[in-house]
Amino acid sequence: FGTDEDLRALSDALHARGMKLLLDVVVNHVGYDAPIVAEHPAWFHHEGTIEDWDDAVEVTTHEVHGLPDLDQENPEVLAWLSGRMRGWIERYRPDGFRLDAVRHVPVDSWRALNSAAKEAGGPDFILLGELFDGDPSRVAATWREGGFTHMFDFPLHYAATDVICRGAAPARVAGILAQDGLYPDPSKLVTFADNHDLPRVATTCGE
Numbered sequence: 001f002g003t004d005e006d007l008r009a010l011s012d013a014l015h016a017r018g019m020k021l022l023l024d025v026v027v028n029h030v031g032y033d034a035p036i037v038a039e040h041p042a043w044f045h046h047e048g049t050i051e052d053w054d055d056a057v058e059v060t061t062h063e064v065h066g067l068p069d070l071d072q073e074n075p076e077v078l079a080w081l082s083g084r085m086r087g088w089i090e091r092y093r094p095d096g097f098r099l100d101a102v103r104h105v106p107v108d109s110w111r112a113l114n115s116a117a118k119e120a121g122g123p124d125f126i127l128l129g130e131l132f133d134g135d136p137s138r139v140a141a142t143w144r145e146g147g148f149t150h151m152f153d154f155p156l157h158y159a160a161t162d163v164i165c166r167g168a169a170p171a172r173v174a175g176i177l178a179q180d181g182l183y184p185d186p187s188k189l190v191t192f193a194d195n196h197d198l199p200r201v202a203t204t205c206g207e
Contacts, residue, residue, distance in 0.1 A: 004091060011092050020095035022126060023088055027081050027113060028101040029067035037068045043077045045069040060106055072109035082116040089120040096126025096149075102142060103131055110146035118147070126150055128190060132197075134158040140182040153189040155179075160193075165205035 011021045030036055037044060047069070050062040063069045070077050088094065097117060102110065114127050129148040131139055136155045143151050159176040162168035180186035193201045 007092050011094065015093075020126070021092070022096045022098045022128065023092070023094045024100060025085060025088075025097040026100040027070065027072060027109075028104040029064055029069050032067065034068065040076075043071060043074060043080075045071050059104055064101065064104055069104075072105050072113075078109060078112055082113055085113065085117050086120040089117065089125075094121075095124075096121070096128060098128045098130065099148070100130055102129045102146070102148075103133065107142060107145045110142075110148070114147035128152070136176060136179040136182050140184070143184055150188040150190055151183075152195075153191050156189070157192060157194075157198075161201060161204050165201070 014021050045061045045063070047058075047062045049066050050058055050064060052058050061069070061071075070081070072078055072081065085097070099110075099114075110129075117127060118125050127148045128150040129143065129146065130152050131142050132154055133139055133142075134155045134157075139151055139153075139155060142148070155176045156173070159168075159173045163170055163172050180189075183189065194204070198204075
């Protein structure tokens with residue numbers, strides 16, 4: 001979609017306006033036809049596609065919709081990913097990363113990757129995790145153990161759409177908000193109505 005110079009220019013233009021740049025970082029998998037799969041086959045799990053999405057081992061060792069699944073517990077893979085993340089920080093000076101598919105990467109690997117990114121990006125570098133989970137306790141535990149600075153508020157998303165679109169009692173939202181004390185800093189939860197992986201909220205509500 002552009003050159004290194006284009007992205008640096010975008011970063012500079014955003015910062016001149018008091019805005020921030022977050023880059024979307026995917027460490028769980030690569031594209032279907034990525035050359036690295038043939039170049040480094042030992043860097044990947046070869047367990048097939050996820051069948052049981054509630055199996056904690058399967059969701060970190062199997063493929064999401066058939067996408068080649070990196071083995072982040074392999075030291076070479078972890079070093080390669082950390083180096084790429086550092087390189088993006090050095091070249092483009094983003095303000096943070098939006099970190100994809102959190103549940104599909106071991107939390108120890110997240111801790112190492114996030115530590116490396118924070119070291120390169122500085123104390124204010126944003127590490128925003130996307131954990132598809134409606135349980136505040138699981139989101140909070142992953143937040144702490146993985147070294148994230150922010151998390152998407154999936155628990156509130158699910159509760160709000162249940163109330164607004166499906167007729168659940170408003171107490172469903174109240175019950176989620178009452179658990180904000182579980183989080184390291186609830187003000188760093190990112191609220192959203194829907195996203196690219198979900199039906200739009202108008203569709204969910206039958207509009």
